[in-house]
Amino acid sequence: MQNFEYASPATLQEALGLLGSQWGEADVLAGGTDLISLMKDYVQSPKRVVNIKGIKELGGIAKTSAGLRIGATVTLDELASNALVRAEYPSLITAALGVTSPQTRNTGTVGGDLCQRPRCWYFRQGFGLLAKEVENGENRYHAIFGGPARFVSASSFGPALACLGAKVKLVSSKGPRELPVEQFFVSPRDGNSREIALQPNEILTEIIVPASRGAKNATYEIRQRELMDWPLATASVVLRMKGSSVESASICMGHVAPTPWRASAAEKMLAGKSLSPDVCEQVGAAAVQDAQPLSGNGYKVQLAKVAVKRALMAAGGLKA
Numbered sequence: 001m002q003n004f005e006y007a008s009p010a011t012l013q014e015a016l017g018l019l020g021s022q023w024g025e026a027d028v029l030a031g032g033t034d035l036i037s038l039m040k041d042y043v044q045s046p047k048r049v050v051n052i053k054g055i056k057e058l059g060g061i062a063k064t065s066a067g068l069r070i071g072a073t074v075t076l077d078e079l080a081s082n083a084l085v086r087a088e089y090p091s092l093i094t095a096a097l098g099v100t101s102p103q104t105r106n107t108g109t110v111g112g113d114l115c116q117r118p119r120c121w122y123f124r125q126g127f128g129l130l131a132k133e134v135e136n137g138e139n140r141y142h143a144i145f146g147g148p149a150r151f152v153s154a155s156s157f158g159p160a161l162a163c164l165g166a167k168v169k170l171v172s173s174k175g176p177r178e179l180p181v182e183q184f185f186v187s188p189r190d191g192n193s194r195e196i197a198l199q200p201n202e203i204l205t206e207i208i209v210p211a212s213r214g215a216k217n218a219t220y221e222i223r224q225r226e227l228m229d230w231p232l233a234t235a236s237v238v239l240r241m242k243g244s245s246v247e248s249a250s251i252c253m254g255h256v257a258p259t260p261w262r263a264s265a266a267e268k269m270l271a272g273k274s275l276s277p278d279v280c281e282q283v284g285a286a287a288v289q290d291a292q293p294l295s296g297n298g299y300k301v302q303l304a305k306v307a308v309k310r311a312l313m314a315a316g317g318l319k320a
Helices: 012-016 035-040 076-081 083-088 090-097 102-107 110-115 158-163 264-270 277-287 299-316
Strands: 005-007 026-029 048-051 061-064 067-071 167-172 175-180 203-209 216-222 233-242 245-254
Touching (some): 012 203, 067 083, 067 110, 076 102, 083 090, 110 158, 158 216, 158 245, 233 299, 245 264, 245 299, 264 277, 277 299
Antiparallel strands (some): 067 203, 233 245
């Protein structure tokens, strides 16, 4: 990797003062599970690396009037073992434990998971986010929804947090702003865009998850291998019940599009129905009805359908 300046600030304001106005001037280091790889591969070569792990105000998990605050530097292990999260947000627990490497769970952070760059091998080899080579190339792990970008969002927590209506807090030297997680992820339209709404002079400081208020939620992931592998398709769901019927539903798929992919038609289809294996099967089919697979990833349509079905059954307490 190229030489770089290293800074380890003690406060958020000090860290913000070390960032630049353009990408490439500085990059934020938290767990380092993604940034170090990007630097080794020369995909990113920042002039300065700003380590934020020592900033205490960016850590911790706490219940607040707005719901649950998760600090950006909270590790995946911290999240998975937290009693508040376990009690109300099983969808987040499944996403955290889906990262099976103990080393990654001990070092990787929730904020870093949301900000990580695409794992697309064309992007990682320098072809950019809109690599045309994907269309007729090696695309078995690429998107079946969205466009023109064909990489898939690598975030484990993105789909679950989007379903839960969570927000991220982004802070620059000019002040803070809050953004729904669903709007934080962006499908780039040109080679100069990024896949998240974070600006080069901003730091993601925390995630705010609304109180669950009894809503049922679950995540289901499908992998080729259980160890050290990214999912092929995932689905997260949130169900708000009225008696035995679904009053409203949120369904979001992961690893099938450049952003966490909301299944709006499937959500509407589920409203007013009672959960059963047959209903879950039908809703899963509705979730993938607009899929547009590439030459080598048609199998993902079936996997995404099954992921939605199984997530719904898990949330409703139904046995497979």
